[in-house]
Amino acid sequence: MIVEAILLTVITASTPLVISALGELVTERAGVLNLGVEGMMIMGAVAAFAAAQMTGSPLTGMIAGIAAGAVFSLLFAFLTLTLVTNQVATGLALTILGLGLSGQIGESFVGQPGVRLPALNIPGLSDLPFVGPVLFHQDILFYLSIVLVIGVHWFLFKSRTGLMLRAIGDSPSSAHTLGLKVIRARYLAVMFGGACSGLAGAQLSLVYTPQWVENMSSGRGWIALALVVFGSWRPWRVLAGGYLFGAVTVGQLHAQAFGIGLPAQFLSALPYAATIVVLIAISHNRRTTLINTPASLGKPFVPDR
Amino acid sequence: MKKLALAFAASVATMLSVSGAANAADKTKICFVYVGSKTDGGYSQAHDLGRQELQKHFGDKIETPFLENVPEGPDAERAIERLAREDCKLIFTTSFGFMDATIKVAKKFPKVKFEHATGFKTADNVGTYNSRFYEGRYIAGVIAAKMSKTGTAGYIASFPIPEVVMGINAFEQGAKSVNPNFKMKVIWVNTWFDPGKEADAAKALLDQGVDILTQHTDTTAPMQIAEQRGIKAFGQASDMIAAGPHAQLTSITDTWGVYYIKRTQALFDGKWKSEQSWDGLKDGILTMAPYTNMPDDVKKLAEETEAKIKSGEIHPFTGPLNKQDGTPWLKAGEKADDKTLLGMNFYVEGVDDKLPK
Numbered sequence: 001m002i003v004e005a006i007l008l009t010v011i012t013a014s015t016p017l018v019i020s021a022l023g024e025l026v027t028e029r030a031g032v033l034n035l036g037v038e039g040m041m042i043m044g045a046v047a048a049f050a051a052a053q054m055t056g057s058p059l060t061g062m063i064a065g066i067a068a069g070a071v072f073s074l075l076f077a078f079l080t081l082t083l084v085t086n087q088v089a090t091g092l093a094l095t096i097l098g099l100g101l102s103g104q105i106g107e108s109f110v111g112q113p114g115v116r117l118p119a120l121n122i123p124g125l126s127d128l129p130f131v132g133p134v135l136f137h138q139d140i141l142f143y144l145s146i147v148l149v150i151g152v153h154w155f156l157f158k159s160r161t162g163l164m165l166r167a168i169g170d171s172p173s174s175a176h177t178l179g180l181k182v183i184r185a186r187y188l189a190v191m192f193g194g195a196c197s198g199l200a201g202a203q204l205s206l207v208y209t210p211q212w213v214e215n216m217s218s219g220r221g222w223i224a225l226a227l228v229v230f231g232s233w234r235p236w237r238v239l240a241g242g243y244l245f246g247a248v249t250v251g252q253l254h255a256q257a258f259g260i261g262l263p264a265q266f267l268s269a270l271p272y273a274a275t276i277v278v279l280i281a282i283s284h285n286r287r288t289t290l291i292n293t294p295a296s297l298g299k300p301f302v303p304d305r
Numbered sequence: 306m307k308k309l310a311l312a313f314a315a316s317v318a319t320m321l322s323v324s325g326a327a328n329a330a331d332k333t334k335i336c337f338v339y340v341g342s343k344t345d346g347g348y349s350q351a352h353d354l355g356r357q358e359l360q361k362h363f364g365d366k367i368e369t370p371f372l373e374n375v376p377e378g379p380d381a382e383r384a385i386e387r388l389a390r391e392d393c394k395l396i397f398t399t400s401f402g403f404m405d406a407t408i409k410v411a412k413k414f415p416k417v418k419f420e421h422a423t424g425f426k427t428a429d430n431v432g433t434y435n436s437r438f439y440e441g442r443y444i445a446g447v448i449a450a451k452m453s454k455t456g457t458a459g460y461i462a463s464f465p466i467p468e469v470v471m472g473i474n475a476f477e478q479g480a481k482s483v484n485p486n487f488k489m490k491v492i493w494v495n496t497w498f499d500p501g502k503e504a505d506a507a508k509a510l511l512d513q514g515v516d517i518l519t520q521h522t523d524t525t526a527p528m529q530i531a532e533q534r535g536i537k538a539f540g541q542a543s544d545m546i547a548a549g550p551h552a553q554l555t556s557i558t559d560t561w562g563v564y565y566i567k568r569t570q571a572l573f574d575g576k577w578k579s580e581q582s583w584d585g586l587k588d589g590i591l592t593m594a595p596y597t598n599m600p601d602d603v604k605k606l607a608e609e610t611e612a613k614i615k616s617g618e619i620h621p622f623t624g625p626l627n628k629q630d631g632t633p634w635l636k637a638g639e640k641a642d643d644k645t646l647l648g649m650n651f652y653v654e655g656v657d658d659k660l661p662k
Contacts, residue, residue: 005512218499264493
């Protein structure tokens, strides 16, 4: 069935965007703008592929991806939080470094057949018509992405720690005066973002296209960054945005194969155009946008000792 | 006496090795610039294999430094100029987008020779070279029409430039020669390199009922999808059999080494001059990877077609042939000239897609 087939492709295409965007959302909610998502993602991809290839276990690969992303983001955290370098410049540098470094690390893995993370088989449910293959016969990363959305939402808006994190993102100096450990919280938020991007990278090299090639993230980190703004720093909207982008991307490919007769360049631009339109629609209400934007985003903070 | 002879031999050997070392300093430098990484699994890797073959052929006589991941644009000019300053005698710039940079640098270094791949601008010290990829695509079309049960192939295309359009047309010509009603679905992904998007396009094509895939993009992702879904596909630029051991029918493989050896030899012989070279299957600049995963009769037909293209008996674009909209292009027996092919911006009759302009 064609709808089912399209949905399956959309899920695979959207999952890495959602996962890395959620990580960046938490980082930004703490007031830190990390433009190194692409770099962390590609480091996660190469680490996951290498670990899975050497151990034969895709789960080990997944964990290696998470670890690589987190460790790599630590570099960013150290530079921007401890040495107080410019966040934008450091983030860009992290992306460039990640793309180059991953190419070096992965050189011997190019062209080798990858290890695929298998889809889960849930007895009974996986065999249901339509919903079975779409919802209950996915790889673990899809379920993780949904759990992450629920978890991040609960953490930010229902838990006390989440409230503190948001306070730090809005006004680090007030939070500091209240005795919150701003720098430590920001370190953790950056590392959570790195871990998520690493996990998204693992999805690329273990599920989406189980192989390693240099630059295989092909700009998905940047899309994730845009999705955070698109979703006005709210997890469910980020999920919706990720799926909208994935759906339009895959939909336009199907439209081309179907011979719909629209120019291919227009169709290729469609996902971006759709995202911009929704972005405008959402940011129409300035008040809600202001409420959700972390007020100190991208601004350095040095606690007075 | 014996001792003396040994000592003599030893001293000769020492002298030889010293003169060997002296030679090392003035090895001729043949240099390369790649747009991608030398292990991209596709286009740039094919050029690097050519470089390695060249190095092996001339051994100690030459050195072959290369620069990889050179972006097209101003950076390319700096990269090429650096090589020219470092005393390279012949520089191969291997991507279309290096064209203007090559011409500019060549003006500054009239004594250095340059060869630019797939371009059309030349100078006294700049030649161009290209490969008749379309000959391979014709063979792929023949095989596809024989192998497909649904009579429809899927084509993952990058950008609507003549090179790619020519490939689609050649594939269609090959397929039509077997099955006049053969259909093709084309998806333009607007990228040379995005494994995810290429995989998505492959899935979209398969979900719409094609049972053969062919690609004009650089990664093995579509081949992997073909393998996973148990259908057949054609590789591109490099042999992709590792990604699709049960899927790959053949791969149109770039084997630039022959050309690099030929031109370096010409340089040594003092016979190098600026040319616009466009070699094909018969010259060995492209090679069909082994015909696999197909019945013997199809394999035989593919081999015969290949032989006929080499001998010139078959030219993929031979009249009578109309353009897609039905306007006549080639008269009966007429063969397309190179200039039209290199600027091809129209589909031939039978292609079921609207060409993006």
